[in-house]
Amino acid sequence: GENVEQHPSTLSVQEGDSAVIKCTYSDSASNYFPWYKQELGKGPQLIIDIRSNVGEKKDQRIAVTLNKTAKHFSLHITETQPEDSAVYFCASYMKTSYDKVIFGPGTSLSVIP
């Protein structure tokens, strides 16, 4: 079936360094790719998203890039801070008859002060 792969599963970086998380999707018809951040005890919160008509989108320290040909997209966090520590999920909008979003397994990011 359709799925989304996400790597790495865990990531530790020093404060101030950059973090990159990569995802691969299987449905070539997918056209919406959100990224969610989940902190302990909370539900996932949207941090950035991208649609298939653009290749890159930035919002302050975070950016997402999309390569539709290769069917992968990445989250980039620059100048990481301890409060960036959380689990990050990528997702792909599956254009099936029910238009559902498939989530990746998540990346646990730790930013070391």
Added chain:
Amino acid sequence: ETGVTQTPRHLVMGMTNKKSLKCEQHLGHNAMYWYKQSAKKPLELMFVYNFKEQTENNSVPSRFSPECPNSSHLFLHLHTLQPEDSALYLCASSQAIAGDTQYFGPGTRLTVL
């Protein structure tokens, strides 16, 4: 605060109990979702409601029974659950189902003894 609330936040129940989870969204959205989040597994979509009508039942066992009385409220009725059903149950809402951003509640942590 995302505008999506869930109660209770924590629930412990025996396998013979009947309980219900409640979700309410204050965003004026038309679509609502139930997800199951288990340790080290991707978010699993369970049910989708669009304008109070169920549009997706992702092969969920009948011991989980959803109810959507209006576009703002969503329930998940639980009965004769198994220990493997222990997980974080997340509710989400979106303006529409066609690739719109989903806003998640904080979840209900369910433990089945």
